Amino acid sequence: MDRDQLYTVVGGRGTMTVFEIYIKTTPERLWEAITDEEMRRKYSFGVGTSSDWTPGSEYRSGVPGVIDIASGENLVVDPPRRLVQSFKALWSEDVEREGTSRVTWEIEPVGDSCRLAVTHDQLSETANSELYGGWPMILSGLKTLLETGEQLTTPGSLRYSGAADSA
């Protein structure tokens, strides 16, 4: 399969953003980091994501009792290669009004590493950049976690970690 076939075919409408990163890890570990609630918390602003990860299942991202971040459906679950999710942002009234978009995670092994592509599309033409603006920080934190076992301490990167304790 060549690179172009692997990737999502671009729809004709709306805003689409694409983020790519190379991470020195296996597809299995990368898949685990994306779908494990506790691992997810370590690189996603301190926010965990829970689901049973079966096709058609729901997922929820947030800090229980503190903030809801997003919810949606797992449209395609093909471990450890491809995860397609509908995405409804919930962290503010402004982003809630944006409705439902789509997030596609694609993992491709390259030598001793993986290329991870996150495509956030089906956004409106005038989509609030908050919806997709967090991806570079999340992916950078994911790379750091998998390659070093450490968490990033970049400003904001663990915004909600410990929030449940202090709230």
Add this chain to the structure above:
Amino acid sequence: MDEVFKALADPTRRSLLDELFKQDGQTLSALEERLPMSRFGVMKHLKVLEEAGLITTRKRGREKLHFLNPVPIRLVHDRWVSKYAEPWASALSQLKDEIEEDE
């Protein structure tokens, strides 16, 4: 990371990133119109940017669309800037919270 700095060291390539920052997902033809340069020249610069991971491409029908990929720049930031920015950023976000509470 060498490739990122090499790619960013050229003003034409930075202009291409500026164009994608303004309007993401452009075709080669659209980018070519915005720069005083041959199609071949633009292609050459896009290739350097793509190899550095600063742009990614996707197909739409027969068109190839180019997208700005800011992740490598984020990695540069996280490596050197984050340590210095942290106390400032947290103080600023606290200030922002306080101001917004007063409104």
